[in-house]
Amino acid sequence: xxxxxxxxxxxxxxxxxxxxxxxxxxxxxxxxxxxxxxxxxxxxxxxxxxxxxxxxxxxxxxxxxxxxxxxxxxxxxxxxxxxxxxxxxxxxxxxxxxxxxxxxxxxxxxxxxxxxxxxxxxxxxxxxxxxxxxxxxxxxxxxxxxxxxxxxxxxxxxxxxxxxxxxxxxxxxxxxxxxxxxxxxxxxxxxxxxxxxxxxxxxxxxxxxxxxxxxxxxxxxxxxxxxxxxxxxxxxxxxxxxxxxxxxxxxxxxxxxxxxxxxxxxxxxxxxxxxxxxxxxxxxxxxxxxxxxxxxxxxxxxxxxxxxxxxxxxxxxxxxxxxxxxxxxxxxxxxxxxxxxxxxxxxxxxxxxxxxxxxxxxxxxxxxxxxxxxxxxxxxxxxxxxxxxxxxxxxxxxxxxxxxxxxxxxxxxxxxxxxxxxxxxxxxxxxxxxxxxxxxxxxxx
Amino acid sequence: xxxxxxxxxxxxxxxxxxxxxxxxxxxxxxxxxxxxxxxxxxxxxxxxxxxxxxxxxxxxxxxxxxxxxxxxxxxxxxxxxxxxxxxxxxxxxxxxxxxxxxxxxxxxxxxxxxxxxxxxxxxxxxxxxxxxxxxxxxxxxxxxxxxxxxxxxxxxxxxxxxxxxxxxxxxxxxxxxxxxxxxxxxxxxxxxxxxxxxxxxxxxxxxxxxxxxxxxxxxxxxxxxxxxxxxxxxxxxxxxxxxxxxxxxxxxxxxxxxxxxxxxxxxxxxxxxxxxxxxxxxxxxxxxxxxxxxxxxxxxxxxxxxxxxxxxxxx
Numbered sequence: 001x002x003x004x005x006x007x008x009x010x011x012x013x014x015x016x017x018x019x020x021x022x023x024x025x026x027x028x029x030x031x032x033x034x035x036x037x038x039x040x041x042x043x044x045x046x047x048x049x050x051x052x053x054x055x056x057x058x059x060x061x062x063x064x065x066x067x068x069x070x071x072x073x074x075x076x077x078x079x080x081x082x083x084x085x086x087x088x089x090x091x092x093x094x095x096x097x098x099x100x101x102x103x104x105x106x107x108x109x110x111x112x113x114x115x116x117x118x119x120x121x122x123x124x125x126x127x128x129x130x131x132x133x134x135x136x137x138x139x140x141x142x143x144x145x146x147x148x149x150x151x152x153x154x155x156x157x158x159x160x161x162x163x164x165x166x167x168x169x170x171x172x173x174x175x176x177x178x179x180x181x182x183x184x185x186x187x188x189x190x191x192x193x194x195x196x197x198x199x200x201x202x203x204x205x206x207x208x209x210x211x212x213x214x215x216x217x218x219x220x221x222x223x224x225x226x227x228x229x230x231x232x233x234x235x236x237x238x239x240x241x242x243x244x245x246x247x248x249x250x251x252x253x254x255x256x257x258x259x260x261x262x263x264x265x266x267x268x269x270x271x272x273x274x275x276x277x278x279x280x281x282x283x284x285x286x287x288x289x290x291x292x293x294x295x296x297x298x299x300x301x302x303x304x305x306x307x308x309x310x311x312x313x314x315x316x317x318x319x320x321x322x323x324x325x326x327x328x329x330x331x332x333x334x335x336x337x338x339x340x341x342x343x344x345x346x347x348x349x350x351x352x353x354x355x356x357x358x359x360x361x362x363x364x365x366x367x368x369x370x371x372x373x374x375x376x377x378x379x380x381x382x383x384x385x386x387x388x389x390x391x392x393x394x395x396x397x398x399x400x401x402x403x404x405x406x407x408x409x410x411x412x413x414x415x416x417x418x419x420x421x422x423x424x425x426x427x428x429x430x431x432x433x434x435x436x437x438x439x440x441x442x443x444x445x
Numbered sequence: 446x447x448x449x450x451x452x453x454x455x456x457x458x459x460x461x462x463x464x465x466x467x468x469x470x471x472x473x474x475x476x477x478x479x480x481x482x483x484x485x486x487x488x489x490x491x492x493x494x495x496x497x498x499x500x501x502x503x504x505x506x507x508x509x510x511x512x513x514x515x516x517x518x519x520x521x522x523x524x525x526x527x528x529x530x531x532x533x534x535x536x537x538x539x540x541x542x543x544x545x546x547x548x549x550x551x552x553x554x555x556x557x558x559x560x561x562x563x564x565x566x567x568x569x570x571x572x573x574x575x576x577x578x579x580x581x582x583x584x585x586x587x588x589x590x591x592x593x594x595x596x597x598x599x600x601x602x603x604x605x606x607x608x609x610x611x612x613x614x615x616x617x618x619x620x621x622x623x624x625x626x627x628x629x630x631x632x633x634x635x636x637x638x639x640x641x642x643x644x645x646x647x648x649x650x651x652x653x654x655x656x657x658x659x660x661x662x663x664x665x666x667x668x669x670x671x672x673x674x675x676x677x678x679x680x681x682x683x684x685x686x687x688x689x690x691x692x693x694x695x696x697x698x699x700x701x702x703x704x705x706x707x708x709x710x711x712x713x714x715x716x717x718x719x720x721x722x723x724x725x726x727x728x729x730x731x732x733x734x735x736x737x738x739x740x741x742x743x744x745x746x747x748x749x750x751x752x753x754x755x756x757x758x759x760x
């Protein structure tokens with residue numbers, strides 16, 4: 001729980017000795033609350049005060065890292081229950097499960113399939129983050145599967161096994177890549193704690209009951225194991241949403257340190273191709289730090305990664321592209337000029353269709369502070385004046401020999417005023433970007 | 446030991462009844478956030494209506510249109526197929542053919558269709574205009590009258606065109622869809638204007654305007670969350686159930702429509718389109734959607750199962 005300036009003041013010696021560099025203890029407290037000063041500046045803090053201040057400055061939900069290097073996954077450090085309150089900070093890690101009982105060829109094939117899942121949407125590369133290897137047989141098979149996967153992917157690993165000796169042999173191979181160990185329960189607590197300490201890897205704590213989960217996590221923290229991820233096991237969707245919501249609320253609202261960790265959900269395997277995707281989508285929206293799933297078809301991954309991108313977009317800052325004149329393809333001075341806004345989604349949707357048309361064209365994006373066409377028009381950011389100004393600013397006259405602009409169909413109403421304002425002829429394009437290819441084919445300059 | 450964190454809400458969502466017969470449905474009436482059954486009563490499951498058109502839609506992608514190709518030209522048979530073959534809980538009829546650019550059907554023609562549909566169907570009916578304000582103002586009152594007493598849900602009323610529809614809906618005992626452009630203030634303003642016309646609050650359903658997965662979904666998601674939180678905190682002018690036109694938005698998305706030939710890295714379009722529509726639906730359910738209007742029977746089946754599984758043992 002965040003402390004107020006006065007709460008902090010009560011913890012200070014109240015001697016106004018000035019050794020911290022501030023005139024009074026109260027002034028120092030006010031700086032502490034703003035995080036403009038460090039508690040260490042006061043040489044006379046009691047142990048109790050130190051730990052209270054330490055707790056207050058700790059983020060309510062710990063940041064946990066899985067994996068290593070460029071592809072490492074960071075989750076946690078969340079601050080709100082609803083994205084409009086600020087934003088969700090660290091996108092849910094999406095991981096795919098591979099059973100260790102498969103043949104080497106099958107494992108390799110699956111790893112390569114997962115490695116290849118990579119989609120570009122509105123200027124961002126969407127990729128999964130983790131590969132989870134699940135133990136079914138004996139320890140040596142598990143270790144061999146882990147070795148094989150590790151050799152063929154840069155993604156972070158999750159080691160799923162309740163068997164501490166199997167985990168040990170896998171960790172001896174893979175610990176350097178900071179994998180996540182997943183399999184701790186009431187029965188193997190001690191052995192798994194030892195593994196996490198020895199190999200310095202993050203650890204999942206799995207217990208169905210929230211109080212027990214909190215108690216066990218508390219014990220682990222006391223032993224110095226602090227890179228934890230929480231799991232409440234296999235439950236139905238509504239119960240799972242309840243658990244995830246409670247863990248997030250108790251971390252944020254109650255500063256309950258032993259639940260102040262990111263969460264993980266494993267989607268049960270199903271014969272249906274859609275059910276697991278809908279379940280995973282639910283937990284991406286509702287606070288899961290990691291979602292593990294077996295379904296790894298491109299269309300399944302694409303829909304989940306797109307949802308993650310949507311939910312984790314900063315609501316205060318819509319994704320934008322630079323506003324400028326973009327030549328698409330092999331443009332010449334006879335190429336048509338299409339106008340849209342600098343909202344990423346608008347630009348990339350138009351871009352995709354212009355590319356698909358195979359007709360070289362210019363796209364001129366107007367700075368609408370990231371608003372879409374209709375919104376920007378309603379907010380008077382996408383106007384004859386702003387478009388005229390952009391024509392001059394980006395030197396459109398020097399780029400093309402004609403004087404024709406294409407505007408989005410939804411703002412057809414501005415075409416007359418735009419012609420008057422800029423002196424260019426205005427053609428009204430289709431309302432939906434999907435109409436652009438056929439529109440361009442028929443466009444007479 | 447710390448305890449569970451329960452949030453107490455002073456407000457409650459209105460309950461709207463659609464349909465007049467034994468198969469009428471109730472939506473809304475939540476006393477807490479979506480799926481948090483332990484915190485507040487959620488007496489009604491979210492419902493799904495099949496979208497049916499009065500003319501054969503020209504721009505539905507093949508994967509979708511193929512599902513209805515045997516009935517595409519006959520709205521009566523189309524709706525019948527949805528009910529008999531797919532156990533539709535409700536039908537949403539879009540009077541697209543009334544649009545001056547798409548056939549310009551007369552008010553009388555559309556009213557006759559409504560009468561025939563109501564005679565043939567036991568499930569509740571949602572009626573949508575063609576989107577041309579002038580034509581809708583001509584057609585919808587006649588259709589409203591033709592459906593008098595059947596407690597339909599009719600839309601959409603928008604900020605600068607709500608009076609004509611509100612008068613008709615009030616007179617004929619229906620409920621009204623209040624549509625606002627992803628804007629919480631306009632949504633509230635419109636609810637006030639409509640209720641000033643004398644329509645009881647529980648006969649207003651909010652269409653917050655949504656974007657599909659990947660196409661602005663997050664804007665609608667957060668507007669709905671904000672509106673729902675405001676309603677639960679006691680704002681009566683936000684306490685209406687939400688209707689979301691999931692099918693309409695999804696099937697415009699490239700990821701739902703484009704063939705595998707065009708984007709081999711995306712996988713087969715048959716699964717992709719269904720996934721796109723059902724993931725959009727499930728995300729909006731998390732934000733509080735009460736009534737989904739959808740198109741693909743497989744997507745509807747998946748989402749209905751999802752709702753049933755989630756509500757099992759919880760009511």
